[in-house]
Amino acid sequence: MNTQEFEASLRADNYDEINTVSKDLGYQMGEHQHTFDACALITAGQIDITVDGVSTSYKVGDVFRLSAGTVHTENASQFGVTYLVGRRNLVKS
Numbered sequence: 001m002n003t004q005e006f007e008a009s010l011r012a013d014n015y016d017e018i019n020t021v022s023k024d025l026g027y028q029m030g031e032h033q034h035t036f037d038a039c040a041l042i043t044a045g046q047i048d049i050t051v052d053g054v055s056t057s058y059k060v061g062d063v064f065r066l067s068a069g070t071v072h073t074e075n076a077s078q079f080g081v082t083y084l085v086g087r088r089n090l091v092k093s
Contacts, residue, residue: 003084004043006093007065015039025080029056031073038066039086044079049074 001009010018017036020043025035045061049066050073058064067074 001041001061001062003043006084007086010039010086013039013086013088015088016090017087018084019087020082020084022082023074023076023080024052025077027074027076027080029074031071033069033071034066034087035068036090037068038085039072039088040064040083040085042081042083045076045079047074047076047081047083 007018016036021040022044030090040058040063041060042060042062042064044060047057047064048057048059050056051066051070056064
């Protein structure tokens with residue numbers, strides 16, 4: 001799936017905020033959660049996401065999804081990472 005197709009699928013699934021995110025080599029974020037659903041396509045590098053003690057590596061072309069409120073860690077320390085991400089807010093303000 002290319003980035004245009006992915007972005008179209010995000011819009012079709014009501015992801016209202018779509019951005020490209022880059023994290024440098026060495027990036028790590030401890031346990032946290034988000035107030036939005038996230039769906040991302042890795043476009044460069046790699047990110048490891050750990051949920052409930054299970055770590056999954058996402059590489060170029062992979063898609064990860066996190067539901068709002070999912071406690072997780074993020075680690076892109078070996079390679080850095082760039083991804084196209086959609087955020088779907090559950091409560092509109």
